[in-house]
Amino acid sequence: MKNIFFSLILLTAGVIQAQNNTSYWQQHVDYKMDVDVNVENFKFTGTQELTYTNNSPDTLNRVFYHLYFNAFQPGSEMNARLESIADPDGRMVRNEGTEEEPKRVSRISDLSEDQIGYLRVNSLTQDGTSLDYEEVGTVLEVELAQPILPGKKVKFNMEFEGQIPEQIRRSGRNSSEGVALSMSQWYPKLAEYDFQGWHADPYIAREFHGVWGDFDVKISIDKDYILGSTGYLQNPQEIGYNYEEEGTKVNRKKGDKLTWHFKAPKVHDFTWAADPDYIHDKLVAEDGTVLHFLYKDNEDIKENWKNLQPKTAELLLYFNEHIGPYPWDQYSVVQGGDGGMEYAMLTLITGERSFGSLVGVTAHEMAHAWFQHLMATNESKHEWMDEGFTSYISSEAENVILGENKENPHTGSYRGYQYLANSGREQPQSTHADRYELNALYGTSAYSKGAVFLAQLGYIIGEENLSKTLNRYYDEWKFKHPTPNDFIRIAEKVSGAELDWYLMDWTQTTNTIDYAIDDVEMKDTKATVTLKRNGLMPMPIDIDVTYADGSKKTYYIPLEMMRWEKEARDGEDRTVAEDWAWGFPTYELEIDAAKDIATIEIDSSKMMADVNPSDNVWNKDGESSEEEGEE
Ligand SMILES: [Zn+2]
Numbered sequence: 001m002k003n004i005f006f007s008l009i010l011l012t013a014g015v016i017q018a019q020n021n022t023s024y025w026q027q028h029v030d031y032k033m034d035v036d037v038n039v040e041n042f043k044f045t046g047t048q049e050l051t052y053t054n055n056s057p058d059t060l061n062r063v064f065y066h067l068y069f070n071a072f073q074p075g076s077e078m079n080a081r082l083e084s085i086a087d088p089d090g091r092m093v094r095n096e097g098t099e100e101e102p103k104r105v106s107r108i109s110d111l112s113e114d115q116i117g118y119l120r121v122n123s124l125t126q127d128g129t130s131l132d133y134e135e136v137g138t139v140l141e142v143e144l145a146q147p148i149l150p151g152k153k154v155k156f157n158m159e160f161e162g163q164i165p166e167q168i169r170r171s172g173r174n175s176s177e178g179v180a181l182s183m184s185q186w187y188p189k190l191a192e193y194d195f196q197g198w199h200a201d202p203y204i205a206r207e208f209h210g211v212w213g214d215f216d217v218k219i220s221i222d223k224d225y226i227l228g229s230t231g232y233l234q235n236p237q238e239i240g241y242n243y244e245e246e247g248t249k250v251n252r253k254k255g256d257k258l259t260w261h262f263k264a265p266k267v268h269d270f271t272w273a274a275d276p277d278y279i280h281d282k283l284v285a286e287d288g289t290v291l292h293f294l295y296k297d298n299e300d301i302k303e304n305w306k307n308l309q310p311k312t313a314e315l316l317l318y319f320n321e322h323i324g325p326y327p328w329d330q331y332s333v334v335q336g337g338d339g340g341m342e343y344a345m346l347t348l349i350t351g352e353r354s355f356g357s358l359v360g361v362t363a364h365e366m367a368h369a370w371f372q373h374l375m376a377t378n379e380s381k382h383e384w385m386d387e388g389f390t391s392y393i394s395s396e397a398e399n400v401i402l403g404e405n406k407e408n409p410h411t412g413s414y415r416g417y418q419y420l421a422n423s424g425r426e427q428p429q430s431t432h433a434d435r436y437e438l439n440a441l442y443g444t445s446a447y448s449k450g451a452v453f454l455a456q457l458g459y460i461i462g463e464e465n466l467s468k469t470l471n472r473y474y475d476e477w478k479f480k481h482p483t484p485n486d487f488i489r490i491a492e493k494v495s496g497a498e499l500d501w502y503l504m505d506w507t508q509t510t511n512t513i514d515y516a517i518d519d520v521e522m523k524d525t526k527a528t529v530t531l532k533r534n535g536l537m538p539m540p541i542d543i544d545v546t547y548a549d550g551s552k553k554t555y556y557i558p559l560e561m562m563r564w565e566k567e568a569r570d571g572e573d574r575t576v577a578e579d580w581a582w583g584f585p586t587y588e589l590e591i592d593a594a595k596d597i598a599t600i601e602i603d604s605s606k607m608m609a610d611v612n613p614s615d616n617v618w619n620k621d622g623e624s625s626e627e628e629g630e631e
Helices: 002-022 077-084 299-322 355-367 383-401 411-423 439-461 463-477 484-495 500-508 625-630
Strands: 028-038 043-053 060-066 093-095 104-106 118-126 132-136 139-148 153-163 181-183 192-194 197-199 213-222 226-229 257-267 272-275 278-284 290-296 330-335 340-343 346-349 515-523 526-533 541-547 552-557 574-576 586-592 597-602 617-619
Touching: 077 104, 118 132, 118 139, 213 226, 226 257, 226 278, 226 290, 226 330, 272 290, 272 330, 278 299, 290 299, 299 330, 299 355, 299 383, 299 463, 330 355, 340 355, 346 355, 355 383, 383 411, 383 439, 411 439, 439 463, 439 484, 439 500, 463 484, 484 500, 515 597, 515 617, 526 541, 526 597, 541 586, 552 586
Parallel strands: 028 213, 290 330, 330 346, 552 574
Antiparallel strands: 028 043, 043 153, 060 139, 093 104, 118 153, 132 139, 181 272, 192 197, 213 257, 226 272, 278 290, 340 346, 515 526, 526 586, 541 552, 541 597, 597 617
16 A cells, blocks of 8 residues: 555656646746936936746745846956956956056956946835845845745835946946946846746856846936837837827926836846937838837947948848747847847947948847847856857848858858867856856857857758748747757757757767768779768768769768758759768768769868868878878
8 A cells, every 4th residue: 555655656746747847837027117317326216016927836935136237346256257267358357568468457346336336125025025135246035925836926016226337248337439328137137937946147247047028117317318228118209309200299298307118028128228319210121120220429330320220121031031020019229338239129239330340240139139039048058049049140141131142151150169179178068158267268159159050950950951940949939938958859840850969969068070081992983981980979971072074972971860861952963871870980981983083072061060171071182181291
């Protein structure tokens, strides 16, 4: 009896476990905020009513809020990291030494009391009951008065105040281009709780993970300031500044301030910027999305910002087609911040750039509207999924829209990755975004290796399957928090290939791809090519043969563990060879040599990121190209 009972418990536990792993849920927030900004001393006060729905199967006894502005203080963890990392972000330091012998000083350590950033919570209640809480750096730890049971809703009411820091990183006052206020990560923001638990990450460098919900935000500010913001302006006729309906009269209330009222549905962040000298242009894209452009009234940049507008509309249509339709009615490109950063329905970018660079940064940040603000991956854990996918699709888009027409628009990403892999300092992509040894190692891993992840997936499963995978990823994961496994499962379902090995080796290890042509033996009308796998990472192999008469033939060697074969490309003369099982370090391929062979090459498309491509080509005169100079 006891034994039966025990097995029953085990059985039930097993079922629950399985459900937890397969049934998706996400938390929900509704924010109502009312803030009053003083543009003279850069302080603001606010109230926040937050309705939180616990859709998890768990009972919550604590919650956490991010207080990001607290990072911009001399004693902060962000400052400690900035002062100890060997390659600090150039925007966050000044150089007291010479160019040859730099002596970098943290700009955060320079901040005086009235220049630092802070967010302070003055009161917090849960359904009317006062709560105990503690501010720990950039995180507010809150003990709940009543646990939040699965499926239940609670209301948190908060009074808070803040000071906008000097612009050091992403947000702040007085940007280097003279933008008054760049307001990202500016409010007490509830941390995300998901199937992996709480994500109350301190703000050290990067990045973000937020709870999906609806925002209703009122911002009262000096009436001369013009805002660009997440969300739809609810009272354009009281505001004007080209937000009003064209040709209608604006009725501003009397007083020194205007209250801007925004509503943003289904977002996980809320960002705005303000400046008294913004020019505000609008353009309606072909799909009906209203594009807003806010930039400084500066003669040097005006022409570029005007020319950017139709290009932005083209980018939007490109992403609509190649990922999936942009679901909101508006997107804003706003001059602000310190480089380019993606936010909900909006980007903040620096604006004093060449035209190419302005389009480039807009393409990248706008692509994040999909790969972060729709498919909202946890950027701290899976930095390559937002930065890499964005880099991939924006390079593809620019190649078309700027008429670059490169055969492979990702060569820069491949070069970056190959350099990283050969440097001996690579860390796996599964490293937390804050905990790379160097900023440069994070950058190359997230952006370049992340872009190669997709470009190379096109080599593995074929371009058509890759584009179907992106469309289906959008269909199934928009407005959610996908993980790496969710993405690769889509690619598996679309193609039919087994791909877990690719996700694992590429993103969780530093295993490299290194195949070589070891030997070529000619015999009558056949040639035997001996291939060698020198790296630990498996790959299916395309062998491209060019004959002396210019004709070409491809031999495709399927990877056995994929249990699948790629389709031939259009017009390709292709032979499918026997599978190559990974455990065998060498492989013999018999190829047609009835005609004179000029070259034999492993993957002439170079979409496979071989870290040592010098031994990938055999040519008639020089044998394997590696041996030419080495013997
Ligand atoms: Zn990015």
